Amino acid sequence: MEVLINLISWFLFIGGSAFLLIGAIGVIRLPDIFSRMHGAGIIDTMGVAMLLFGMILQAGFTIVSIKLLMIILFVTFTNPTATHALARAALDAGLKPLVDEDETDVKESALVKKLEEERKQLSKT
Numbered sequence: 471m472e473v474l475i476n477l478i479s480w481f482l483f484i485g486g487s488a489f490l491l492i493g494a495i496g497v498i499r500l501p502d503i504f505s506r507m508h509g510a511g512i513i514d515t516m517g518v519a520m521l522l523f524g525m526i527l528q529a530g531f532t533i534v535s536i537k538l539l540m541i542i543l544f545v546t547f548t549n550p551t552a553t554h555a556l557a558r559a560a561l562d563a564g565l566k567p568l569v570d571e572d573e574t575d576v577k578e579s580a581l582v583k584k585l586e587e588e589r590k591q592l593s594k595t
Contacts, residue, residue, distance in 0.1 A: 479527035486520030489513050503560050504567045511553030518545050 496509025522542045526535040 475527050479524040482520045482524030482527070486517045486522075486524065489517030489520060493517060502568045503565060504557060507553050507556055507560075511549055515546060515549045518542075518549075 490513070493510055493513035496513065497506050500506045500509055519542050522538050522545075526538045529535050529538065
C-alpha cells in the first residue's frame with residue numbers, strides 16, 4: 471500500500487511540476503498581458519493543487535494534511551480572483567487584448583469608414 475501511495479504522490483509531484491513549468495513558459499512566451507495572466511492563473515492553480523495533494527499523500531492523514539488542504543482552498547479561491555483583478559486593472563489602464571483580424575473585421579472597418587464618410591457628406595448639406 472505504501473508503494474501505491476508513493477507512486478500516486480510522485481505522479482502528482484511530476485504532473486504539478488509540469489503544469490508550473492508550462493505556466494512559466496506561457497508567461498514568458500505569450501504576447502500580451504491578458505494571455506500571460508490566463509497562462510499563469512489557470513495553469514499555476516492546477517500545478518500548486520497537484521503538488522500539495524502529493525504532499526498530503528506523503529504526509530499521511532495528520533494535522534499537516536489538514537493545513538495543506540486549507541492552503542489548497544486558499545490558493546483555489548485567491549489565484550483566480552487576483553487574476554481577475556489584474557485583468558480589470560489592465561483594462562481600466564487602457565490596455566487592449568491582442569486579437570487577430572480576419573475578413574469580417576476588414577469588411578466591418580471598411581463599412582464603418584464608408585458610413586462615416588456618408589454622415590460627413592450629409593452633415594455638410
